[in-house]
Amino acid sequence: xxxxxxxxxGRWFWPIVLAFTIFHASGQGAVAAPDIVSIDKVGHFGVFGxxxxxxxxxxxxxxxxxxxxxxxxxxxxxxxxxxxxxxxSVEFADWVADTAGAxxxxxxxxxxxxxxxxxxxxxxxRAPAQVAKGNLPVRKSEG
Numbered sequence: 001x002x003x004x005x006x007x008x009x010g011r012w013f014w015p016i017v018l019a020f021t022i023f024h025a026s027g028q029g030a031v032a033a034p035d036i037v038s039i040d041k042v043g044h045f046g047v048f049g050x051x052x053x054x055x056x057x058x059x060x061x062x063x064x065x066x067x068x069x070x071x072x073x074x075x076x077x078x079x080x081x082x083x084x085x086x087x088x089s090v091e092f093a094d095w096v097a098d099t100a101g102a103x104x105x106x107x108x109x110x111x112x113x114x115x116x117x118x119x120x121x122x123x124x125x126r127a128p129a130q131v132a133k134g135n136l137p138v139r140k141s142e143g
Contacts, residue, residue, distance in 0.1 A: 015054040019074060022047065027085055044097035048075055048079050049105030056106045057119055064106050071102035 004043040048071045056067025075098030108115050 009114070013060045015051060015058065018051050018054060022051070022074070022078060023071035023081075026082050041093060041097040044075075044094050045101030045104070047101070049070075049101035052102030053105045053109045054117060055059070056109055061110070064110055067106045068099070068102045072099040075099060077100075 036119075051074065052067040052071035054067070055070050056064040059066050071094075075095050078098075079090045079092075079095050083090045109119065
């Protein structure tokens with residue numbers, strides 16, 4: 001039981017690290033990124049997609065949508081926070097990219113076994129043995 005609790009707590013490590021990284025980056029007055037709008041939106045899409053996936057994998061499969069919801073809420077809060085940072089502004093399109101990336105990534109995580117197995121390696125905090133115990137279905141035909 002104690003081992004399962006430590007595994008459960010360990011799964012939150014990467015979402016928290018990524019959330020702090022986003023928080024730190026959005027608090028900077030100038031972000032080192034190309035001045036191309038589409039690259040900015042792709043960045044939002046990818047980063048918040050990863051955040052949503054990392055959150056979703058802490059939940060039972062029936063509640064993976066929580067990853068999308070939390071990432072979207074974090075995105076809108078992050079946009080508001082940027083309005084308080086000199087040199088930064090709120091962009092509705094950034095939040096749309098955050099939410100779309102979150103929804104896309106969690107959908108891929110739910111439907112594509114290869115991506116799900118990649119996210120369930122020991123590097124991300126859940127050993128494949130825990131996946132086999134029923135925390136996450138693994139089917140040989142997926143992928």
